Structures are given as C-alpha cells and as structure tokens.
Amino acid sequence: MSQRTAALVPAYQVAPVVGEVVRELKRWWPEPEGVLVIDDGSTDGTGRVAREAGAVVVRHRVNEGKGAAIRTGLRAAAARGYALAMTIDGDGQHPPREALRIHEACADPEALLIGVRDLAGAGAPRANQLSNRFSNLVLSGFAGRTLRDTQCGLRRYPIAKTLALGGVETGYGYEAEILLRAVAAQVPIVELPIEVIYPPEDERISHFDAVKDPARIVSRVLRTVAATRWGLG
Numbered sequence: 001m002s003q004r005t006a007a008l009v010p011a012y013q014v015a016p017v018v019g020e021v022v023r024e025l026k027r028w029w030p031e032p033e034g035v036l037v038i039d040d041g042s043t044d045g046t047g048r049v050a051r052e053a054g055a056v057v058v059r060h061r062v063n064e065g066k067g068a069a070i071r072t073g074l075r076a077a078a079a080r081g082y083a084l085a086m087t088i089d090g091d092g093q094h095p096p097r098e099a100l101r102i103h104e105a106c107a108d109p110e111a112l113l114i115g116v117r118d119l120a121g122a123g124a125p126r127a128n129q130l131s132n133r134f135s136n137l138v139l140s141g142f143a144g145r146t147l148r149d150t151q152c153g154l155r156r157y158p159i160a161k162t163l164a165l166g167g168v169e170t171g172y173g174y175e176a177e178i179l180l181r182a183v184a185a186q187v188p189i190v191e192l193p194i195e196v197i198y199p200p201e202d203e204r205i206s207h208f209d210a211v212k213d214p215a216r217i218v219s220r221v222l223r224t225v226a227a228t229r230w231g232l233g
Helices: 015-028 046-052 066-079 096-105 126-143 159-164 173-184 212-230
Strands: 005-011 035-040 056-060 084-087 112-117 155-158 189-194
Touching: 005 015, 005 046, 005 066, 005 096, 015 035, 015 046, 015 096, 035 046, 035 066, 046 056, 056 066, 066 084, 066 159, 066 173, 096 112, 096 189, 112 173, 126 173, 126 212, 155 159, 173 189, 173 212
Parallel strands: 005 035, 005 084, 035 056, 112 189
Antiparallel strands: 084 155, 112 155
C-alpha cells in the first residue's frame, strides 16, 4: 500500500504503560516517525513518557475526551502528509504487531478498518463483555448490518474521508458515531479479528465506565441516526 499511514495513540493518564506502547509501535510500524501520541490533558506525565519513548506528542491542555483526541490526531497526521491513520489505545490492550497485521491485511485505502476482539477468550471483565454486546446490538440495528465490535479502538481510518463525515462527539461515542456516519455514506467497512490483552484487574488502566459510557454512546447513536436519516441535529 502506497498511502502513508500514521499510528495514533489517544492517551489519558497512562504514564505507566504508554512508553512501552510507543517503543513497540516504533519497532513494528513501517514509518516509526509516524507514531503520534495525543495526550488528552493528562496530569501524570503521559506526554513526557511518550516523548521520551520517541513519539511525536500533541497535547490537549485539558481533558477533552477520546473522540476529541482522535480528531486532533487525524488532523495532525493529515498536516504531516499521512492519508491513513491507525488508532491504538494507549493502555496496552492492543499489541502493536496486531495493528500492523490488520493494516497489511486490507489494501483498500478507502475502507474503515475495525478490529474484532474475542473479549471472552481474552478474559475481559463481564461488565465489558455485556456493554460491548449491547452496543453491537444497538448499532447493528440502526446500521442495518451486523457489526461485531463497535467499541474496539484498534481501527484504521481514511483520514480525509473520516474528517469529511463530520463527527462531533468528543467522548467514547465518537467511534460509534463515525461508524454510523460511514455506513450512511457507504464507506466500505472491513472487520478483522484481532488479539487483545487484558491485564490482571489490579494492573488494568481504564477510564471507560461500563454503565455510563454505553448510555452516552447510545445517546450519540440516536442523534447520529436523526442527523443522517432525517437531517436533524
């Protein structure tokens, strides 16, 4: 694939693990200079650790949310001449080699590429499994097609096309919003199984609320459906 592809890491309060994520990305990624960390207003030194590990760091002064961090990363990558961007969570859940594997598995530069996790097999908490199933069911219903992992953060975005979709959500709902807007715009969506790592509970870093965040995602989904189908909102 000839299109330049950046690796974007939206990161918030992940100083203990983000350095290793960056080092592994730079080891595996075809363009190691394209590893960008979006420090979303962290106060624990996340940006400093990422920079010392070799990443280009773009920082939000205050915490704005994962969606806002992804959009900032997409714009920063576009300004550096990248046409595609692979997002990798900063908590170490996604092995960087998996990002490269699925990137190389799909040659269509126009496609939105989404990883599909085996949450049960990876030992994900029960609450995470249930919230993911619920989100998948809701989004599949509105999309009119089966979507197998609507919450997975390991994705490859066609940058210009994604920004043109006009997503506005600042939090976790951005990924669901973009997915529905992509379906409405007939952007090709490719789902590929990936390996995922869930550390022991006492080592796990997560800012996702398994109750509140799915509710916010559903709220954004409803507004997105109104906007894409009926021009409301």
